[in-house]
Amino acid sequence: EGFYFGAGPAALPTEVVKQAAKEFVEYENQGVGLGEISHRSKQATQIIDDAKSKVIEILKVPETHEVLFIPGGGTGGFAAVIYNLMAAFAAKTGKKGKADYLVTGTWSAKGAAEAKRLGVETNIVFDGKKDGKYRHISDQSEWKFSDPAETAFVYFCDNETVDGIEFPQLPQVPEGTNLVMDMSSNMFSRAVDVSKLAVLFGGAQKNVGIAGVSLYVVRKDLLKQASPAELTQLGVLIGPSVFDFTLIAKNNSAYNTVSIFAVQVINLVLGDLLAKGGLDAQEKESNAKAEKIYALLDARPELYLTTVAKAARSRMNIVFKFKDADTEERFLKGAAELHLTGLKGHRSVGGIRVSNYNAITPEAIDRLAEYMSKFN
Numbered sequence: 223e224g225f226y227f228g229a230g231p232a233a234l235p236t237e238v239v240k241q242a243a244k245e246f247v248e249y250e251n252q253g254v255g256l257g258e259i260s261h262r263s264k265q266a267t268q269i270i271d272d273a274k275s276k277v278i279e280i281l282k283v284p285e286t287h288e289v290l291f292i293p294g295g296g297t298g299g300f301a302a303v304i305y306n307l308m309a310a311f312a313a314k315t316g317k318k319g320k321a322d323y324l325v326t327g328t329w330s331a332k333g334a335a336e337a338k339r340l341g342v343e344t345n346i347v348f349d350g351k352k353d354g355k356y357r358h359i360s361d362q363s364e365w366k367f368s369d370p371a372e373t374a375f376v377y378f379c380d381n382e383t384v385d386g387i388e389f390p391q392l393p394q395v396p397e398g399t400n401l402v403m404d405m406s407s408n409m410f411s412r413a414v415d416v417s418k419l420a421v422l423f424g425g426a427q428k429n430v431g432i433a434g435v436s437l438y439v440v441r442k443d444l445l446k447q448a449s450p451a452e453l454t455q456l457g458v459l460i461g462p463s464v465f466d467f468t469l470i471a472k473n474n475s476a477y478n479t480v481s482i483f484a485v486q487v488i489n490l491v492l493g494d495l496l497a498k499g500g501l502d503a504q505e506k507e508s509n510a511k512a513e514k515i516y517a518l519l520d521a522r523p524e525l526y527l528t529t530v531a532k533a534a535r536s537r538m539n540i541v542f543k544f545k546d547a548d549t550e551e552r553f554l555k556g557a558a559e560l561h562l563t564g565l566k567g568h569r570s571v572g573g574i575r576v577s578n579y580n581a582i583t584p585e586a587i588d589r590l591a592e593y594m595s596k597f598n
């Protein structure tokens with residue numbers, strides 16, 4: 223029996239995978255599986271409603287916010303938030319808004335690149351890249367926000383999956399701006415104050431499910447958006463219907479064919495999380511697992527080379543390197559012999575990446591820690 227530490231799609235709780243597999247074959251003795259039923263059927267609506275209410279319960283989503291399931295992955299979210307928040311800003315102010323991005327790593331850089339690509343006037347509040355690498359989150363005093371009256375939203379990625387950088391807490395942004403958070407790789411690993419967010423989004427396939435659906439938590443006032451005619455007049459982009467938060471909210475996430483199987487996997491994962499003690503218990507466990515690995519890295523800095531500033535270390539994706547390629551190869555080979563896999567770093571940064579998502583059990587981390595403490 224082995225353990226898989228890959229960054230995404232990532233391991234899921236074993237019991238969830240078994241249950242989902244059963245339901246894929248046959249759901250509730252109806253003679254059909256979850257890939258075969260209508261997304262508007264009674265069972266599908268129940269699955270969407272159940273998954274929604276678990277998200278609301280676990281994240282303490284206030285009445286002011288709506289939960290949506292939308293295809294398109296995390297990358298779809300980069301574009302979806304732009305279309306919707308620009309259209310909401312246009313409705314509220316009659317103006318074409320700008321967008322502010324906090325760039326702390328590969329994924330927020332991609333989010334900002336998407337805004338530029340779509341012709342949005344984009345301001346980089348700060349860019350954490352130095353000598354080609356992301357290693358830290360710069361001091362708040364260095365951040366340069368645009369005028370809030372002109373800004374449709376401020377965007378950040380809470381956990382940078384490739385670079386191993388995570389915000390220690392929500393960033394401080396100017397009063398009244400719409401804060402957008404990509405939580406693709408750390409959602410449900412810690413509490414978050416949803417009331418401070420305009421949008422929280424993320425692909426499901428790391429901490430909460432499989433590829434094929436993304437989760438959005440959207441403040442309801444943002445569902446009031448300028449019409450296509452008004453947007454055209456202002457020179458603001460008109461988004462595709464499949465990303466239209468208003469339309470999707472009106473249709474309870476089934477405006478077009480959403481993967482009910484993927485939503486059910488979210489439902490099962492969150493059911494499992496609740497049964498294991500909820501978000502508080504998960505947060506404690508996530509922190510303890512991460513601390514165990516970081517302690518090993520810090521104990522032998524001559525062997526395990528870490529580059530991310532301590533204050534910005536990710537609890538979800540722990541990255542480190544060796545002094546040469548031979549040692550790295552030996553490390554990966556020795557790990558594979560113990561059936562510890564998925565440890566190779568992202569191709570753009572190399573080295574090792576230990577993904578410590580919710581489904582990685584304390585036992586898995588103990589096994590890896592034992593190997594790491596002996597490796598030399």
Ligand code: PLP
Pocket residue numbers: 230294295296297298329379381382383384404405406407425
């Ligand atoms: N955002 C973050 C933080 C990610 O880690 C990823 C993927 O790894 C994405 C966005 C992109 O997700 P997707 O591949 O679902 O488009």
